[in-house]
Structure formats: structure tokens, C-alpha cells
Amino acid sequence: MKALDIAMRDLLHTLRTPFTLIMMFGAPLLIAGLLFFAFGSMTGGGEDLDLQTIQVTVANLDRAEVQGGGFAAGELLIEFLRSDDLSDLLAVEIVDDEATARANVAGQRAHVAVIIPGGLSAVATTPGQEATVVLYPDPTLTIAPGIVQDLVSQFIDGFAGAKITAEITGQQFEARGVPAGPALLQGAATQYAGWLETTGHHQEGADPLVDLRPPATEGEPAEQDAGIIAGIMGGMIVFFTFFVGAMGAESIVREEEEGTLPRLFTTPTPRTSILAGKFTAILLALVVQIAVLLVASSLIFGITWGRRPTVLLVSVALTVAAAGFGIFVMSFVQSTRQTGPVLGSVLTLTGMLGGLFTQGIPNIPELFNVVNLVVPQGWAMRAWDLSLAGAGPAGVLLPVAALLGMGLLFFAVGALLFRRRFA
Amino acid sequence: MNDDYAIRVRNLYKTFDEVQAVRDVSLDVRPGEIFSLLGPNGAGKSTTISMLACLLEPTAGDAYVMGHSILHEQMAVKSSIGVVPQEIALYEDLSARENLSFWGKMYGLRGERLRQRIDEVLEIIGLAQRQKGPVANFSGGMKRRLNIGVALLHRPDVLILDEPTVGIDPQSRRNILDSVQEFNRQGMTVLYTTHYMEEAQEISDHIAIMDQGEIIAYGTHDELVQIVGELDRIDLTLSTPPGQEEIRAALIQTWRQLDRVHQVSTAGHETITTEAGSPAEQSPDFEAAVDHSGLTLLVGDSNLVLPDLFETAVAVGARITSVDIQEPNLEAVFLHLTGRALRD
Numbered sequence: 001m002k003a004l005d006i007a008m009r010d011l012l013h014t015l016r017t018p019f020t021l022i023m024m025f026g027a028p029l030l031i032a033g034l035l036f037f038a039f040g041s042m043t044g045g046g047e048d049l050d051l052q053t054i055q056v057t058v059a060n061l062d063r064a065e066v067q068g069g070g071f072a073a074g075e076l077l078i079e080f081l082r083s084d085d086l087s088d089l090l091a092v093e094i095v096d097d098e099a100t101a102r103a104n105v106a107g108q109r110a111h112v113a114v115i116i117p118g119g120l121s122a123v124a125t126t127p128g129q130e131a132t133v134v135l136y137p138d139p140t141l142t143i144a145p146g147i148v149q150d151l152v153s154q155f156i157d158g159f160a161g162a163k164i165t166a167e168i169t170g171q172q173f174e175a176r177g178v179p180a181g182p183a184l185l186q187g188a189a190t191q192y193a194g195w196l197e198t199t200g201h202h203q204e205g206a207d208p209l210v211d212l213r214p215p216a217t218e219g220e221p222a223e224q225d226a227g228i229i230a231g232i233m234g235g236m237i238v239f240f241t242f243f244v245g246a247m248g249a250e251s252i253v254r255e256e257e258e259g260t261l262p263r264l265f266t267t268p269t270p271r272t273s274i275l276a277g278k279f280t281a282i283l284l285a286l287v288v289q290i291a292v293l294l295v296a297s298s299l300i301f302g303i304t305w306g307r308r309p310t311v312l313l314v315s316v317a318l319t320v321a322a323a324g325f326g327i328f329v330m331s332f333v334q335s336t337r338q339t340g341p342v343l344g345s346v347l348t349l350t351g352m353l354g355g356l357f358t359q360g361i362p363n364i365p366e367l368f369n370v371v372n373l374v375v376p377q378g379w380a381m382r383a384w385d386l387s388l389a390g391a392g393p394a395g396v397l398l399p400v401a402a403l404l405g406m407g408l409l410f411f412a413v414g415a416l417l418f419r420r421r422f423a
Numbered sequence: 424m425n426d427d428y429a430i431r432v433r434n435l436y437k438t439f440d441e442v443q444a445v446r447d448v449s450l451d452v453r454p455g456e457i458f459s460l461l462g463p464n465g466a467g468k469s470t471t472i473s474m475l476a477c478l479l480e481p482t483a484g485d486a487y488v489m490g491h492s493i494l495h496e497q498m499a500v501k502s503s504i505g506v507v508p509q510e511i512a513l514y515e516d517l518s519a520r521e522n523l524s525f526w527g528k529m530y531g532l533r534g535e536r537l538r539q540r541i542d543e544v545l546e547i548i549g550l551a552q553r554q555k556g557p558v559a560n561f562s563g564g565m566k567r568r569l570n571i572g573v574a575l576l577h578r579p580d581v582l583i584l585d586e587p588t589v590g591i592d593p594q595s596r597r598n599i600l601d602s603v604q605e606f607n608r609q610g611m612t613v614l615y616t617t618h619y620m621e622e623a624q625e626i627s628d629h630i631a632i633m634d635q636g637e638i639i640a641y642g643t644h645d646e647l648v649q650i651v652g653e654l655d656r657i658d659l660t661l662s663t664p665p666g667q668e669e670i671r672a673a674l675i676q677t678w679r680q681l682d683r684v685h686q687v688s689t690a691g692h693e694t695i696t697t698e699a700g701s702p703a704e705q706s707p708d709f710e711a712a713v714d715h716s717g718l719t720l721l722v723g724d725s726n727l728v729l730p731d732l733f734e735t736a737v738a739v740g741a742r743i744t745s746v747d748i749q750e751p752n753l754e755a756v757f758l759h760l761t762g763r764a765l766r767d
Contacts, residue, residue: 005528009514016516259512263573266476267529268501 002269006277007284010251014285024244024289028236029296036229036301053091054144056081057110059101060094062120062131073123073159074116077133080155081114089147105136111144112137114152123163165191230303231359234384237293238377239356241286241318243347245326248282250339252418257336261422271422275415282323290315306387313393314383317403321376324407327414331421354378376406428487429454429581429612430475435484437470437636444470446636448484452629454580457603457613459623461753462633463763468616469509471633472583475614476506489580502531505574509585511566512573515559519550519569522558523576530577540576547602548572564595571602581612588622600626620753632757639760648751654685655725656755660745661736663714670739671716677735683723688762689716715744721759 014020058081062074081092093110095101101113113136120131133152137145173179252275255261264274294311297303305311333342351357354377358364372378383399430452437445445467452458460468473479475486477497485492491499513522523541532540545551548568558566567587574582584603588596604626607613617623623630624644632640632647640647663670675687722728725748736743749755758764 002529005525009517009525013514013516259508259510260514262478263506263508263512263526264529265478266501266504266506267526268498268531269529270498 003273003277003280006264006269006274007280010248010278010281011284013251014248014281020244020247023240023247024285025292025296028233028240028293029300032229032233032236032297033300035232054089054112054147055110056090056092056112056114056148057101057104058092058094058114058116059096059098060116061098061118062116073121076159077114077116077120077152077155081151086151090151102136105138108138110138111141112148114148228359229301230305230388231385233293233297233301233303234381234388235351235356235359237290237297238318238354238380238384239347239351240293241289241322241380242325242351242377243343244285244289245282245322245324246329246343246347247326248285248323249278249326249330249414250333250336250343251281252278253330253333253339254336265422271419275418279323279327279411279415282326283319286319286322287315290319304388305384306390307392309393310387310391310396313400314380314387314396317383317400317407318380321380321403321407321410324409324411324414325376327418328410329414331414331417350375350377355381373402376403376410379403379406427454428452429456430458430486430488430614432471432475432486433484435471435474435486436482437467437474437479438482444636445474445481448633448636448638450631450638450641452581452612452614454612455607455610456628457607457615457626459627459630460614460616460633461618461620461623461630461757463618465635466618466633467636468618468633469585470636472506472585472614472616475500476504476583477501502577503580505577505579505582507571507574507582507584507587509587509589511570513558513566513569516557518555518557519545519561519572520554522569523572526573527576532577540578544572544575547575563591564598567591567595567599568602571599575606579611581614582606583614585616586618587615588617588619620757624753630753632753632760634757634761640756644753647753647756651721651751651755651759654721654723654751654755654759656749656751656758657720657722657725657728657732658747658749659718659720659732659743661716661718662742662744663716664740665714667714667740670741671714674736674739674741675718677739678720678732681728681731681735683728684720685723686719686721686759686762688719688758688764719758719764721755 014024058078060074060078062072078092078094080086081090093104095104098113098115101110101115104110105113115134115136117131117133119129120133123129123131133156135145135149135152137148252261255264261274265271294305294315298305306314329342329346330339333339353372354375355364355368355372356377358368359381372381379399379402383396383403386396386399428451430450432448432450435445435448436443448467448471450458460471462468470479474481475488475493477493477500481494485494487493488500489503491503493500514525517525520541523544524537527537527540542551545554548571550565550569550572553561553565558569561569571584571587574584582603587599587603591599600622603613603615607626613626615623615626627644629641629643630647631638640650661671661674675689678684678687720728720732729746733743754764
């Protein structure tokens, strides 16, 4: 009963402190919102939130050198960029020369200029010849040029296949004493390109470089959207729950300094009850925080977090992990003057390790996805990713178990250190 | 354990790393009395009451509060005492009533009994009209009163106050001392720590003087003053030519050899250099500046000693520019026992 009294008093203090309220609710929503608008409203949920179209200006210098309907690599690249699959993402404009294309980017009429070099087609049919497709991105952008670069790279990978096809064809014919003229080699390259196009520009079974998913619809949890804003918001929720967990635990250090904790120790209240009360207060604050953030982000950004039982399970595990981690970190802090630097450094470091700040960034090395499981934030992010992807409760059991285990372990160690300190 | 005493302390020790903060402290506090621990800062008073309040575990020894051991019956001890810490220990974001409600629950009070006690305590500490305002907006004196009120909620057998008048205005100090005496009249045993000699002298039935972790004297005020007998205390200011420390040293040496002078101490005094002002200071020896230094003497009969003091001072080229004579008191006792002033 006394533990509950202590918990309610601490919770009241938390909800009366403007700074804590800002860090609980304002900061995560604001930061996610800023990133959302900065990245051009790229979102996976919400009917009103459309993907921003990337303006691409293309100067095809290869076009002039292609004759009589032969293999035209430049045209194929343009065709690829204008394909139906990419029509929602890219708006492609063809210009006559490189200067015009670059001027379009400089004048912010296009996000990226793609310069297809003269002789690109010849590269496919002429051994030893080289050409480079050049991209000029708007220097103020990062995501849009990255997407275009990935798409062009994807095409070029396929183009390399056409070149190899032409070379092997030539070698096969020459081995049989039949001369392989340019027309024959172009024909082989064209056939390969046609096959590649019909199979979707990538080999069957291989992962595409860009995977665009349609917005999730109600009743189709398996099709849940894991768009950029959902990932960013997930990262913000994880980061700020761990922050609030540590801030809640800071009350132990603060009350020690203010004399209310020693005074509590002079009352007939067991120290275990006092610590239990503190921990309960942190749990309650986190439950409120996560509930508000999930509902608010759904309403504001249209994020569908996943199936309700899964969301509940992940939320509970995140709450326990954040509270336990907070108690653990603050057990090393000797005064409130140390709180800022320690919280800042520990939470930022573990947040980075956990991948909270790299949500939405493409081509993260696979090793990083393993390393971030060293910290609870990494498991929390994985749990949200699975939930966002529509996983059921069974699908998130591993990260949930990891979070609960880490949270309880951190709490046990932190509680032990606090008990020693106040013994 | 013997229940005839509200508090019994037996051979209590507390060591922090290499520092012995409390050494072999033993004392008895009778039920219904006001007992003061008097001593300078760092004497071990707060450490002693922290052990009695079960905040610190003794390195050795034991103590009993209302018959309960501080080592083995901590919950019973804590239920018997109300502790008023030296620093204000309240939740500033809560109102006075909310603070009392929270702390009352920590002492096990609930429901109607809690509400009734809160109302009574608010009346006692004079904050009934301000019970709903946040404590953060209270004056220092009001916070002090509420700080005491928290310790009264559960009607403790023993009220422990740790230097409750430090850093407050004279009016609030007067209120606190009157309140402590009123609580005592209502039957509460009071353990009071202070480094103000006048407070201990005014309110205490028994006083223990502590210094460097030990109790160096123990008894009623009159019994303690008997330690210095009929000695008067003289505080005087000596003016000498600037930078001539040897004159002062020679004079102290001379005074120590006088028959009725028992002790000469420079402790707690510092030398201040000023422009020569009074006629006494304006002599060829003193030029334009004067060193003023304070001295404290314990003497047998001040009326007989003073002429000798003036005469010997003039003889070495010094001037006595102020004299303050005090009857025997606890300050003199401390000086007598330690060679230092209480305020050191």
C-alpha cells in the first residue's frame, strides 16, 4: 500500500513537471513530425499522405548512336525509369543535353539529373569498351538521389548481363568459325534485355533494390505498412521511453539530494517498498507515455502499429525494459548534476547502437542489424518492426522475451546497487 | 532492555573509511525531558541522531529507543520517533496538506484518523490558512514549521530535531523554540541538536557537549557550568602597531602568567588592519594603521584582573580597545574543555 502511495506521488510529480511532459509526449511527436515533413511526407500509412514524386531529368546521349532499332541501352534505361512500377515514385523528363539536365537540378526543377553517356549501347556489344552513367543530385537532398541511384544501379546490373550475353554469343560464334558482326551481337543483347524486362528487371528470387508497398488497409494486417514515418516514429517512441525511464529513476537521486529520501527512510516504511514504489511510478509513467504516443501517432501520421495483441505485448515489454534500464543507469549516478551528461551519452550511444536513428536509411549493412541486438533498444526496434509488418503475438515472442529478460536483469542489478548505496 | 529511559545509547561508534565520526558515545534520555546535544559543526551530533533514526548503521555499540534496539527492531524504533532533519525535506510541488497526507501515510495513518491529524498539525504549526498552496511558494519560516509538522503527525514518543534553527530569522527561531517546549509540555521526549549555546541553555533539561565524535561533558546546565567554577569569560580586542605579531605573542605569554588568568585563547578571532581612529590608537608608535586582534580569557575575578591586563598591555606598546565580560556559561565550559570556541 505504501509502495502504491509512493508511486502515485512520483507519478503526480512527473505529470506536473513541464520538462518531463515535453520529453514524454512533445519531443517524440515533434521530431518525428519534422523528419516526416523534411523527407517530403514519405509515409506508408494514411490516405492523405502521398509519396512525393521524385523529379528526374534525363539527358540520353546514347540515343543518337543507336541505329535502326538495334540494342538501345539508353532507351531501355528511360523505359525502365518510366515503367508503371515506378510511375508513383518518379517523374521523368527527357532533355536534349547534359547542360540542360544539370541546369534543371541547379534551378531546383529536378531532384536528380541522369546523364546517359554516348556509346552506352556499344559497351554491351563491343568488348573492352566502357561508359559511365552519371548522376547529378540536388545537394540538399539525400533520400531522393539515393533512390534514383539504387534504381539506376539495378538497371546497370542487368545491363552488365546484356554485355556478357553479347560477349559470350560472339565467342561461341567465333569458336565455330562464324564471324559475329555487330548486328548479331546487338540482337543477342536485345534478346537478353527483353527477357530481363519480362522477368521484372531482376532475377527471380533475388531481393529488389527498391520495394514499394501499397498503403495498409484495415483487415489486412499482413499488409501492414512499415513506411519511413512508422520506422522513425518507432525509433522515437523507443528512445523517449528509455529517456523517461531514466528520468523517472532519477527521482531516487534527486530525492536523496533534497532530503526526502533519507526522511522516507526514517519512517516505518521498508526500503523494499520505497524502491518498489519508485519502480511502479516509472512503469505507470511509461504506460501512459506509450499509450498516448501510439494513439497520437496513429491519428497524426496515420500509422497502423499492427495487431492489437502484438502492440500490447510489445508495449509491455518495452515498458519493463525502459524502466529496468533507467534504474540500472541511474544507480551509477551520484548526483543530479551528473544526470544530464550520463543520460545524454548513455541513451544516445545505446540508441545509436540500437538503430533508433537510422530508421528509413537504405542499405544499412546486415552486420548492424546484428550488432544492435546488444542493447535493449535494438530488440525494441525489432519488435516494433515486426509489429508494423503485421506479425502476430507469436511472431514477436523472441524480441519481447529479450526485452523482458534484459529489463528484469537491469532492474535487479540497479536495485542491488541502490540497496548497497542506502544500506 | 530497561524501558525507564526514552533513549539509551551504549558505546556507540561510527567510522567512515578512516574517519571516526562517533566514538564511544553513551547517554540516557529520560521520558518527557528535553535533551540537547551541543557541539560545533563536525562534532558528531548529526551522525549520532542518524544512527538513532536508523538511517546509519553503527560500526559498534547499540542504542534503544522506547526499549527497541536500533539494530534489531528498526520498524518499532521508526514508529516511535519523529525526525526533523536539518535541511527542509518536503515535496515543494505539493501543498502543505498534500505533504502532510503523504508523510502521514508513510507513518501508517489512513482515512479519518489521517485527516484528523492533518487538521490538528496544521493548527499547531499555524498553516491552516495556507494548507492548499504549493510549498514552493512558502517562506523559509513556513517551510521550517511544516518540516516540523511532518514529524508530529503520528504523535511520536520521541521527537528528534537536528539543528532546526540553522539559517533562519530570529522570529522563526523563537517560534520553533517555543513550539519545542510546548511539545515537551504535552509529554513528548525531545532530542535536540544545536551548536547554539543559548538554545541548549534555554530549553534543555540535560545537555551533552560533543566534540570530535565524543561526549566531553554531560549534565544539567548548572552541573556543566560548575566545571568552570566561578570563572568569568573576557572577550577583548587588542590593538597593536601593524605587523608586530611579537608584541601580541609576548602579551599573551605575560597574561598567562598572571595569577587569576586561567586560559588565554585566540581561537575564533582574526586580525584586522584599519586606519587609526580612536585617541588611544593615535600615538607615534601606531602611525597610520592599526592591527586589531581578538582574545578570549577565562579569569577568576574579572574586576581584579582587568587593571593588570591594561597595565601590561601598555607596557608592551599595545592598547585594549574593547572589553566584554560574561558570567560562566556553556561557551566557557566548551572553551575550558577544548581550548576552542563553540563557533570554531
